[in-house]
Amino acid sequence: EPWSKYHTHPPRDMDRFARVCVNIIRHYNDGWADGYHHGITHWEIWNEPDMKLPLMWLGSQEDYFRLYETVARAIKAHDPKLKVGGPALTSMSSDWARPFVAHCRDRKLPLDFFSFHVYSAKPQVLVDSCRQARKLLDEHGFADTEIHLNEWRYHPTWDGLRPDDPEKYVDVPGWFARGCSGKGAAFAATVLMRLQDEPVDMTNFYTADTSAWSMFGQFGIRTPVYYAFKAFNELAKHPKRIACDVAGADAATVACAGLNDGGTSAAVLVSTFDAPAGRREIALTGLPWKEPSQVEALLVSDAHALVPIAATTETPSPGMLRITVELPADGVCLVRCTSR
Numbered sequence: 001e002p003w004s005k006y007h008t009h010p011p012r013d014m015d016r017f018a019r020v021c022v023n024i025i026r027h028y029n030d031g032w033a034d035g036y037h038h039g040i041t042h043w044e045i046w047n048e049p050d051m052k053l054p055l056m057w058l059g060s061q062e063d064y065f066r067l068y069e070t071v072a073r074a075i076k077a078h079d080p081k082l083k084v085g086g087p088a089l090t091s092m093s094s095d096w097a098r099p100f101v102a103h104c105r106d107r108k109l110p111l112d113f114f115s116f117h118v119y120s121a122k123p124q125v126l127v128d129s130c131r132q133a134r135k136l137l138d139e140h141g142f143a144d145t146e147i148h149l150n151e152w153r154y155h156p157t158w159d160g161l162r163p164d165d166p167e168k169y170v171d172v173p174g175w176f177a178r179g180c181s182g183k184g185a186a187f188a189a190t191v192l193m194r195l196q197d198e199p200v201d202m203t204n205f206y207t208a209d210t211s212a213w214s215m216f217g218q219f220g221i222r223t224p225v226y227y228a229f230k231a232f233n234e235l236a237k238h239p240k241r242i243a244c245d246v247a248g249a250d251a252a253t254v255a256c257a258g259l260n261d262g263g264t265s266a267a268v269l270v271s272t273f274d275a276p277a278g279r280r281e282i283a284l285t286g287l288p289w290k291e292p293s294q295v296e297a298l299l300v301s302d303a304h305a306l307v308p309i310a311a312t313t314e315t316p317s318p319g320m321l322r323i324t325v326e327l328p329a330d331g332v333c334l335v336r337c338t339s340r
Contacts, residue, residue, distance in 0.1 A: 002051070002054040002055060002056045003054055005054075005055065005058065008055055008056055008057055008058050009058045009059065010057075010058070010059035010063040010064075010066075010067060011067065014066060014067055014070040014071075015070060015074075017067070017070070017071065018070045018071045018073075018074035018075075019074070021043075021045075021071050021074065021075065022074055022075060022078045025040070025043065025075065025078065025079070025082070026078075028040055029079075041081075041082060041083055042082075042083045042084075042085065042112070042113060042148075043075055043082060043083065043084050043085075044084075044085055044086050044088055044113075044115055044148075044150075045067065045068050045071050045072060045084065045085070045086040045087070046064065046067065046068075046086060046087060046088065047088045048088055048089065048090050048117065049061075049064040049087055049088075049096070050087070050089050050090055050094045050095070050096040051090050061096060061099065064087065065099075065100065065103045068086055068087065068100075068104075068109070069103075069107060069109055071084075072084045072109055072110050072111075073109070073110070076110050083112035083113055083146075084110050084111075084112055084113075085111055085112050085113035085114060085115055085145075085146070085148065086100075086114075086115055087100050087115070088115045088116065088117065088150065088151075089115070089116040089117065090116075090117055091116060091117060091118060091119075091129070092116050092118070092128075092129040092132045092133055094116070097116070097133075097136060098136060101114070101136055101137060101140045101142065102140060104140075104142070105140045105141055105142070111142055111145050112145065112146060113145060113146035113147070113148045113201070113202075114133055114136075114137055114142070114145050114146070114147055114148065115148040115149075115150050116129065116133060116148075116149065116150075117149070117150065117151035117152065117206075118149060118151070118152045119151075119152070119153060119155035120152075120155055121154060121155060121156040121157075121187070123187065123190045123191050123194055123273070126149065126152060126191050126194075126195065127194055127195065127198055129149065130147060130149060130195065130198045130199055130200040131198065131199060133147045133199070133200075134147060134199035146201040146202065147199060147200045147201050147202075148200075148201060148202045148203075148204075149195075149200050149202070149203045149204070150202065150203070150204040151204060151206040152191065152203060152204070152205060152206060153179055153184070153188075153205060153206050153207075153213070154178075154179050154180075154181075154183065154184035154187035154188065154225075155179060156178065160172070160175045161175055173212075176212040176213065176217075177217075179213070179225075180214075180215055180217065180223035180224065180225040180226075181223075181224060181225075181302055182224045182300070182301040182302030182303070182330050182331065183273070183302070183330040184223075184224065184225050185223075185224035185225045185227065185228035185300050185301075185330075185332050186228070186271045186272060186273035186274075186300075186330040186331060186332055187273050188205065188225050188228045188229065188232075189228045189231065189232060189254075189269060189271040189273070189300075189332045190254045190271040190273040191203075192229075192232050193232075193254050193255070193256040193269060193271065194254060196256060205225070205229070208226075215229065222305065224300055224301065224302060224305060224332075226305075227300040227305040227306045227332070228300050228332045230306065231269055231298070231300060231306065231332055231334040232269060234267050234269075234334055234336065235256060235257075235258060235267045235268075235269045235334070237260060237267065238257075238258035238259050238260045238265065238266060238267040239258055239260075239261070240258055240259040240260070240261070240263075241256070241257070241258045242257050242258060242259055242266065242284060242285065242286045242287065243257075243284070243285045243286055244256060244257035244268060244282065244283070244284055245282075245283045246270060246280050246281065246282050246283075247280070247281040247282075247283065248278060248279050248280055248281050249272075249275065249280050250275050250276065252272070252273060252274045252275035253270065253271070253272050253275045253280065254270070254271045254273070255268060255269065255270045255271075255282060256268070256269050257269075257282075257284055259287075259288070263288040263289075263339075264338065264339050265336065265337060265338045265339065266284060266287060266292075266321075266336070266337040267334065267335065267336050267337075268282055268284065268323070268333075268334070268335040268337075269332070269333070269334055269335075270282065270325075270327065270332070270333040270335070271331075271332050271333075272327050272328070272329055272330060272331045272332075272333075273330055274329075274330070275329060275330075276329055277326075277327060277328045277329045277331075278326070278327070279324060279325070279326050279327075280324070280325055280326075280327050280333075281322055281323070281324045282322065282323045282324075282325070282335065283320070283321070283322050284320065284321045284322075284323075284337075285319065285320050286319060287319045287320065287321055287337075287339075288319070288339070289318075289319070289339035290315070290318045290319070291315040291318075291321070292313070292315075292321060292337040292338060292339060293338050293339060294336075294337070294338045295311055295313050295321075295323060295335065295336070295337050296308065296311075296335070296336045296337075297309050297310070297311035297323070297325050297333060297334070297335045298333070298334045298335075298336075299327070299328075299331055299332070299333055300331065300332035300333075300334075301328050301330065301331045301332070302330075306334065309325060309326070309333070310325070310326070311323055311324065311325045311335065312324045321337065323335055323337075
């Protein structure tokens with residue numbers, strides 16, 4: 001509870017704390033104490049211990065390292081197949097990153113996954129953070145350690161979240177709304193597509209509950225970010241990647257395309273985050289059919305959520321398809337094609 005500082009002190013008895021952690025695992029995985037059998041594989045130790053304000057860890061860096069070592073060893077002693085990791089850093093620029101990985105190397109500690117967070121308005125920051133994490137781990141002998149970017153979202157600024165003037169709290173709902181706006185949706189789609197080619201094993205958008213941070217908001221209402229994820233899910237149902245080029249686009253436009261396992265349908269996702277509005281000509285090659293029987297284009301923006309838009313198609317040659325659509329700035333477009 002970082003705001004009140006409850007439970008952010010280092011445990012007085014770390015061995016006892018580790019036993020509590022193991023019993024939590026037993027409860028959720030092994031049915032202990034009227035528990036469950038969820039089969040949870042990954043267990044992260046603490047959250048953002050490097051945060052300066054508000055404090056999520058009131059101990060020293062060395063205190064956290066000792067906690068990690070105690071709990072990680074206890075979890076592995078309970079079940080060596082479980083994956084343990086951390087430290088859920090506030091960013092890859094944290095001055096805790098290198099010392100933590102070095103400590104795990106020097107003490108021969110288990111580090112099945114390395115985790116960090118990124119709050120930014122620039123997709124390149126997320127890409128660079130993943131590359132930086134991979135380089136750091138490889139340098140310290142953790143070539144098999146997974147990389148988890150397990151908090152991220154569109155985040156232009158922290159200014160305005162907690163204003164000093166109580167009268168300005170009237171603007172806070174708008175501050176949260178920007179994160180899940182049409183621009184936030186385009187950011188999310190861009191990040192998800194760009195990370196397909198980067199060294200990252202798991203990413204987690206923050207968040208999908210009913211908090212003000214959520215893609216559903218405090219009232220459970222679907223925001224444009226939700227529909228961006230829904231569109232990406234459609235792309236993920238087409239896991240065989242195919243070549244995709246977008247003409248009439250600036251460098252900020254990002255696209256990704258794939259076929260389903262049966263080769264009977266294709267999906268294309270296009271994001272115009274920080275790109276101008278205008279016509280986009282999407283060219284697909286390597287399709288296993290001569291021409292499609294149906295092409296459907298759907299748009300996500302501030303004003304629309306996966307609604308049909310006009311699209312023209314052309315088949316210059318067998319296995320090739322050109323689709324032309326008009327897209328707004330900061331939009332997400334899903335195109336679905338099915339074979340004859």
